[in-house]
Each structure stands twice: as C-alpha cells, then as structure tokens.
Amino acid sequence: MRKLNWREIDLKVTLPRKVKSTKSIDGLEEFIGQERAIKALETGLKIKARGYNIFVSGSTNTGRRTFVSRYLKKKAEGGETPGDWIYVYNFDDPRSPNSIPLKAGMGKSFQKEMGEFVEITINAISESFQSEDYQQKVSAIQSEQAENRSSLLKELIEKAREKDFTVQINQTGVATIPLWNGKPLTQEIYEALPEEYQKTISKKGEEVRELVNSYILRMSKMEKEYGEKFKELNRDVASFALEGHIKEMKDKFSESKEVTEFIDNLRGDLLDNLGVFFSQETDAKSFFGKRYAINLFVDNSGIKGKPIVEVTNANYSSLFGRIEYLARMGMLDTDHSMIRSGAIHRSNGGYLVLDAKSVLSEPYVWQTLKQLLFSGSEVIENLEHKIGLLSTVSLKPEPIPLDIKIIMIGEPWIYSMLSTMDTDFKKLFKIKAEFDWEMRFDGDTVGKLCGLICSIARENSLMDFDRDAVKEVIKKAIILSGNRKKVSTQFGALKQLLLESSAIAEINGGDMVSAGDVTRAWEEMKTRVSLYQDKVKEMFADSTLLVQTEGELIGEINGLTVVQTEDLSFGIPVKITAKVGPGNSGIVDIQKESELSGNIHDKAGLTIQGYMNSKYAREFPLSLNGSISFEQVYSVVDGDSASVAETIAFLSAIAEVPIKQSIAVTGSINQSGRIQPVGGVQFKVEGFYELCKLKGLNGKQGVAIPETNFDNLVLPDEIVQAIKSGRFNIWTVETVDEAIELLTGLKAGQPDGNGKYPEGTFNNLVMQRLERFYEISIQEKK
The missing domain is CATH 3.30.230.10 (Ribosomal Protein S5; domain 2)
Incomplete structure (x- = not known):
C-alpha cells in the first residue's frame, strides 16, 4: 500500500522549446496514431482483385472519415481519370437505351456537339424542303403522277364503255353503271328488260368490276411508286443537307467506334422519319432533339485522378441511380434522357466511401450492393419495380461495367455482426482497417499533437493558441484516453474542444486562446450533458x-x-x-x-x-x-x-x-x-x-x-x-x-x-x- 503524492498524479506535459504558440509551429500533414489502419488501407487499395473492398472499423470521433478522405485524395491524385458514360437512344429497341463509354471530358463535348448538330441539321433539312428547286421537283413528280393517274382512269373508262358500262370514281369509292343507248340505265328500264338482257348486263357488270379492281391495283402500285419517288426525293434532298454535318461529327469523334455507329444509325433513323417535317402536329426540332439527346450519365470532365465519392445517407436511389418519369395524359412516360446516375456510377473507376450504419438501415441497399459487387456491373432499376410495387413498363438500360473500390466505415459491432450473420460479407470486404482509440504518449507524440492542433486551428480559421493552451489541450487528450501513458485519438472531440475554446477566447476579447479558455470550454462541454449527474x-x-x-x-x-x-x-x-x-x-x-x-x-x-x-x-x-x-x-x-x-x-x-x-x-x-x-x-x-x-x-x-x-x-x-x-x-x-x-x-x-x-x-x-x-x-x- 502506498499513499500517492500529488506530483505522481499531476499530468506532466513537456512541449518542445520552439512551441511558443500555434503561430510558431507547422501544421501536421500526416495522420497520427493509426499506423495499423494505414497499412491495411494501403494493402486494400493496391490489390485490384474482386472482393478486396475495405471495412474501416473504429469508434466514433477517432477521425475515421477525415483520415479516409485525406488518404484517398492523395492516392487518387496520381491515378488515371476514368472516362465518361452516356446513354443514347436505342434505334432497335427504344426501351433499352445504349450505354457508351467515352474519354473523360468527351461526354460533355459530344452532348454539346450533338445538341448543335440536331439544331443545324433540322434547320438545313427544313430549308431544303422549302427551297424553289425542291418545290419544282415535287411539282414535276405530282404532275407526272396526276397525268398517269388520269391516263389510267381514261383507259379504264374506255374499256368499260366497250362493255356498255361507265365508271365513276369519287371519295366514297368506285361505281360501275350500265349504259342503255349510250345513257345510264335506269332501274325502271332495267326491270322492263327481258330476263336474258338482265343476265347479260349482270355478267358484263362482273367483268367490269374485275376490270376496275385490276386498274385499282395498278393505280395503287403507281401511287406507291410515286410515294417512293417522293421519299427518294426527300431522302436525296435531306441527305445532301445532312451529309456534310454527319461527316464532320464522325470525324470529331472518330476515336469512339460506338459513337460513330450511333451517328450512322442516327442518319438512317432521321432519313426514315422525314415525314415529321411535313406533320402539322409534331415539331421536328422537339421530336428529333429529344430522340437524339445525349444523356451525360457520368461526367468526369472536372476530375483529376480517380473520383472519390462520399455518401453519408446511402438510400437506394442516391446510391444506385434511378429512372425518372413524366405524367402525360394520365400516363407515366420516360425515355433514355431521364436515367439518373447514383454514387456507384459517379465513383466508377475510383473510390466510394459509405457509412455502414446507413447502408444497413436503408431498405434493399445492402442486398443490392452485394449483388452488383458480385456481378461487376449494375442494372439501373427503380426500387418500386425491383420489389414489385409498380408494374408499369419501364426502361431497361444497358448495364455499365463497374471497376470500383468501396470503403465502408462503421463501428466494431457492425463488423462483428456482418461477419457473423452474413457469409457474403468477408467475400466482398476482405480487408479490415482497424482504428485505434488511443496511442502512446511520448515526446514524438507531443510534437505531432502540437502540429495537429495547429492544423485544426488553421483549417477552421481559429484564433492562435498560446503555449499553455496547447499544453492544456494535450492534457485533455490524455484524460480522454483514461491512461496517463496514452493519448486519445478521438480527434473529433479534440476538434470540438479547439473550436469552443477559440469561441470563448474571442468572446473574452483575448489575443490568443489561453489555458483558461480551454479549461472553460472543457467544463462547458461536460456541463451541457451532465443533467443526470447533477440530479x-x-x-x-x-x-x-x-x-x-x-x-x-x-x-x-x-x-x-x-x-x-x-x-x-x-x-x-x-x-x-x-x-x-x-x-x-x-x-x-x-x-x-x-x-x-x-x-x-x-x-x-x-x-x-x-x-x-x-x-x-x-x-x-x-x-x-x-x-x-x-x-x-x-x-x-x-x-x-x-x-x-x-x-x-x-x-x-x-x-x-x-x-x-x-x-x-x-x-x-x-x-x-x-x-x-x-x-x-x-x-x-x-x-x-x-x-x-x-x-x-x-x-x-x-x-x-x-x-x-x-x-x-x-x-x-x-x-x-x-x-x-x-x-x-x-x-x-x-x-x-x-x-x-x-x-x-x-x-x-x-x-x-x-x-x-x-x-x-x-x-x-x-x-x-x-x-x-x-x-x-x-x-x-x-
């Protein structure tokens, strides 16, 4: 048994001599106290094989998210920037839009160029159809068509007259009328004729009707031929107006085989739908503009290195994307331009940081995440369709292959629960990065803590801390650890202490944060949550x-x-x-x-x-x-x-x-x-x-x-x-x-x-x- 002297109990913190205040020291660039976690992260990020995703395990306020964010930024800077993804109209199956990969930045360029292309080409084709030359060619074909139609009709009438019949064509159909003495036979005369004459007239009538049918077929064939002539004329005119722009677009994006194929298909589709230009109900620019719109699904034009996406609220749509709908005439409608990306797609080729508790608490998120990690691609499907709440016809966009590293952050009990209850978990998250809640207290640690305090102060535009204030903050970090030989790594709590200490110093009108300001902030933080203790x-x-x-x-x-x-x-x-x-x-x-x-x-x-x-x-x-x-x-x-x-x-x-x-x-x-x-x-x-x-x-x-x-x-x-x-x-x-x-x-x-x-x-x-x-x-x- 021994009675302790106050000197044994007093926390002794010796700062380096150069530390006069946070003004006199440099900020800390490295992350301290988590060497084990750093090595685990390095291993997980180096291994490209499927399943080497990372679960970052640790208590709250140990700086897990901050550390992961900073660490990934350093790793991402030197990485290769992944390309863009676009969705385009599928000319063979409009309900299954095609996905096309492009180099980073090319997606935005193609979207812009295609918008201008549609505008220019629609104007050019419209102008061509309104030109004098086009109108003359149309008139010539129409005249020829009318002449041939008239000739056929005349021939039909003459042959019918040979059989003592005349033919009348009107909007309701074709009428064959027998003649008697060169005049239309009336019903009274017909009934007065002998039966043999009536039979003869009926027989000739059948022959004339067969003749009419044959001429109608000829006229229909002729109309079809002239329809093709009109179409051919329109295609020729539109092709002439279109060809230069098509070539220009293909030359600009010749690096992408998928894009050039899309442009070729677009050309054929546009020429097949020239009737839109002559419709009174449909606006050509609106029709083709929507049809040929480029959905810039993933845009990496503003990224240098690999993308990093951090999601704290991992609901189904925000993570896996969605298909939007518009209500038209009481019906829900959608198209390829209404497909929206999720965090999974935006982080493709890089890193996705998730909160484990959020992933597990949102319906169908964990199950869907596992499915796409096993498959290596993701099919965009709204949750209401996935679980069968809606039976409306929806799009089935072409899946996009995934190359992604997921870092999920959670507390140790979540890791333990998943390891025990889900056999798939360790197949997909083979790397565990454990965050320590404390580190050894020695001279090297003190120096690093001084740098950390300086960094937090500068990053948050706080007042400078004097020497005694820095010492007091380190003391509180020791108290948080519960061990005089350790320092707590709950840097979130440490940051809160610095923020509140600076606020108190500012209120008091001090030039710097003092030890008294730190102590007061510490006590106020405890007082706010000590109601039960006070009772x-x-x-x-x-x-x-x-x-x-x-x-x-x-x-x-x-x-x-x-x-x-x-x-x-x-x-x-x-x-x-x-x-x-x-x-x-x-x-x-x-x-x-x-x-x-x-x-x-x-x-x-x-x-x-x-x-x-x-x-x-x-x-x-x-x-x-x-x-x-x-x-x-x-x-x-x-x-x-x-x-x-x-x-x-x-x-x-x-x-x-x-x-x-x-x-x-x-x-x-x-x-x-x-x-x-x-x-x-x-x-x-x-x-x-x-x-x-x-x-x-x-x-x-x-x-x-x-x-x-x-x-x-x-x-x-x-x-x-x-x-x-x-x-x-x-x-x-x-x-x-x-x-x-x-x-x-x-x-x-x-x-x-x-x-x-x-x-x-x-x-x-x-x-x-x-x-x-x-x-x-x-x-x-x-």
Missing part, C-alpha cells in the same frame, strides 16, 4: 442517497460505480452493507437473489467465497449466514470492480471491526486475495471527491484503488490541487490485507507456521468469530 448530486445533497464520508461503521463500506450515458461517464459512490450470523446458508447476494445481478457480478461473488474458504476455512468449515447488498441500487449490478469492497464489508461484519467511511474503495480480487485492475478509475475517484466536497473535505477522505490502475489516474486539476493541499487522498493497494489495514486501521496479520494469526490483528478477529460460529453450528446439530 444525482442533488440527491446526495438532500441526503436522499445515504453515503457517509465521515465516521466508522461495522459492515458498511463505500463502493464506487460508473454510470455511462450517451455523452458522459461519471462515478457514483454507493453504500455496500454486509450482515452475518451463525448458520450454514453461506453468503447470500441480495442483488443476485433479486435478479438484479449480471453474470460478471455473479462470478465475483463466487470468487469472494473461494477467497474466504481458502483463507479462513483451513481448520474448520465456514458456518455462517451472511448477506450483502448494494443499498439504494435498483438497476442491474454487473462487473467485479466492487468485489474488494464487498469482501472487506463482509469481513468487517464478521470481525465486528468498523470501516472508515471517509475512504471509498474500488478493485476486483482473485481467489488468492490479489487486487486486480478495474475500469473507470478516474470517474470513480472524481465521483467520491465530488461527494466529499459536497459534505465538506476534512483531509482524511480519499479513495483506494488497485496499484495496477495507477496509470489510469488522469484527474482534473482541482483534485490534484486538493491532494497537494492535503484535503484529499489517493492510496494504491495490491492485496485485500493492505486494503483492510487502510480501511480499519488494524494490522491485517500474517499467519504463523501453524496457520494462527497474531492476537489483536484483523484476521485473528475474523478467525475467532468464525470459530464461534462453527461451535454454535456444532451445538445446534447436537
């Missing part, structure tokens, strides 16, 4: 929670627990009581019997029994009825950090020796009575100090902690000063006996060769009382 303090002040900090009591001891909320951890003193008497029930844990005990606490109870048996039951069995309880604790108690306190309370009750209520104790024991380290020591010490300060510091109060927890004593300056002035104390202990001597003021006593403890020692008193219990149990049996 607990109020209960101590009102004596609603009964914990003494003075006097001595038998079988009662001050234990220490830690409460963790979403934003804050803090210690709370708790009274532990033990009661004993003769009997054979053993030790009853009231928490366990009330089902308010966790598994680890149950184990600690069994360990205490093992310790008691090994030390005090060598000559006779333990014969007692005992109970132990955490008073005024109504939630589940777990962990073994109170096992030292429970043991001493129980032994105090047996020996009937009072325990000092001015001292609280924490630590776990093994069956040999050695005291083992526990978590949250700094919070426990601070919690008991706050209670003592509330009730009045008297110089006798303090906390006993395991010797092995010494490095975890990262305490506020106020407590260090209280120790320095003799108003508060901290002791370290290694065994239960050392803790007994501290808490009772009696020597614990060591057994002699016969296993007997010296008279007047604590262990001797325990043995005497246990022996009396045993004798009573023997007498009861008799």
